[in-house]
């Protein structure tokens with residue numbers, strides 16, 4: 107080799123090495139700017155990415171990842187940040203589920219779902235005539251289960267945390283203490299909720315002000331900042347004991363709620379066995395009971411497996427017919443059998459047994475609508491709020507986390523002096539067999555109320571691997587529609603080979619057995635609707651379905667998407 111060539115080679119070598127060293131290391135992490143931030147819907151990142159419901163929460167995640175934090179570190183920071191910047195669903199007063207897949211190839215799930223208080227009982231929402239009074243399970247102090255988020259984050263931290271916990275919660279404290287500018291959507295949400303905040307609170311929360319909120323107003327939450335500092339100082343004891351616990355119990359007493367000091371002390375988050383199954387060579391990792399999400403998704407994917415859905419095409423009448431019929435059957439099973447496995451015997455093995463699942467489709471005739479039993483119920487129109495985020499780090503650790511206070515702004519009760527909203531998760535129990543809850547969902551004994559029991563959920567945080575490598579992180583809010591949204595997103599990605607952007611943003615449909623309707627978003631293809639109506643299905647338009655956060659790894663890059671249906675936003679490096 108002549109000298110010139112040698113020089114060229116060594117320069118090239120040097121450049122490549124420099125690129126590798128620099129390429130694996132972020133530039134100096136840029137701190138989060140709480141007063142000036144864009145909403146980023148779609149981007150591609152080389153190393154690590156976050157998609158969440160709020161730009162500032164995604165930015166907090168990016169900041170942690172850039173400092174060398176893992177996906178799990180970032181998840182804890184994002185969960186706390188959402189509790190500040192996204193009060194309609196982000197929370198410390200609610201609960202959720204976290205699915206983790208480590209770079210070593212292990213899968214874990216953490217259940218931090220709320221629990222019924224110790225003095226809750228089966229008929230607590232029935233009036234003297236035995237009728238269910240859902241206003242009590244949906245709003246105000248009696249609607250809250252014992253919150254699980256703080257215990258869940260502690261369990262996750264003890265198991266996976268690598269950075270100092272104090273640093274992970276600090277961005278949330280700053281956002282609460284110094285404030286941040288709210289988005290137009292948030293301003294509208296807070297204005298819409300003003301009457302309820304006034305009605306259900308004994309002390310005026312930070313969310314209520316004289317003049318209507320406007321885009322880019324600053325929201326400061328001093329009480330919440332103090333609560334977060336107690337958690338920073340004492341871990342979960344800073345929430346379930348001491349001052350915060352005292353404030354929660356006092357709030358309960360003022361408003362006729364039943365969460366006691368003992369209930370708070372007794373709360374534990376739990377590690378659960380993940381649901382893992384194969385779908386056409388992809389490994390799907392998702393959440394088991396007390397969320398019904400994973401089981402129902404597994405049932406539905408098993409049921410569609412024998413059919414060449416990829417040939418039918420996206421939202422063709424054949425594909426919609428097949429997907430609706432599997433949704434109908436799986437949701438019927440959900441209603442009948444599923445509940446908290448610590449309290450009821452759920453025949454899990456049977457429900458996902460291939461023979462059983464396939465036998466459920468024995469009465470399926472392609473291109474024909476079957477019928478659910480007729481009952482008078484429907485999806486309540488009110489906006490639902492839960493929130494999901496997806497994270498991948500530079501080493502391939504992945505976190506899929508869905509968390510909720512159930513309805514938008516939960517029970518609307520803000521703990522006086524502690525500054526956070528309590529959930530209205532008790533409505534996810536079946537208040538009375540045959541009486542649909544907020545999401546039109548029915549339940550039986552399996553999901554009846556009992557002290558310390560967890561209410562059945564639909565939350566479906568999910569991770570997908572392909573050839574043993576990270577492929578996708580998926581999840582969404584949306585009440586009963588969560589499961590079908592995750593199902594559709596997976597089919598869009600795995601069968602229709604769509605981009606993450608299309609998989610998230612194309613219109614969605616939903617069937618939940620009862621009521622016997624196909625719910626669709628307003629921009630659903632009218633031609634597809636007409637063709638499927640001709641098969642005997644009844645359609646109903648509704649508000650947006652879900653707000654799905656997807657990260658997709660293709661060709662060594664992460665495609666990150668925040669749903670166009672909200673302020674959802676992505677970040678990464």
Ligand code: DON
Pocket residue numbers: 490491492493510511512513531534562563564565582583584585586588
């Ligand atoms: O756990 C559940 O299934 C419900 N509490 C979720 C509520 C929800 O997704 C509302 N959000 N859009």
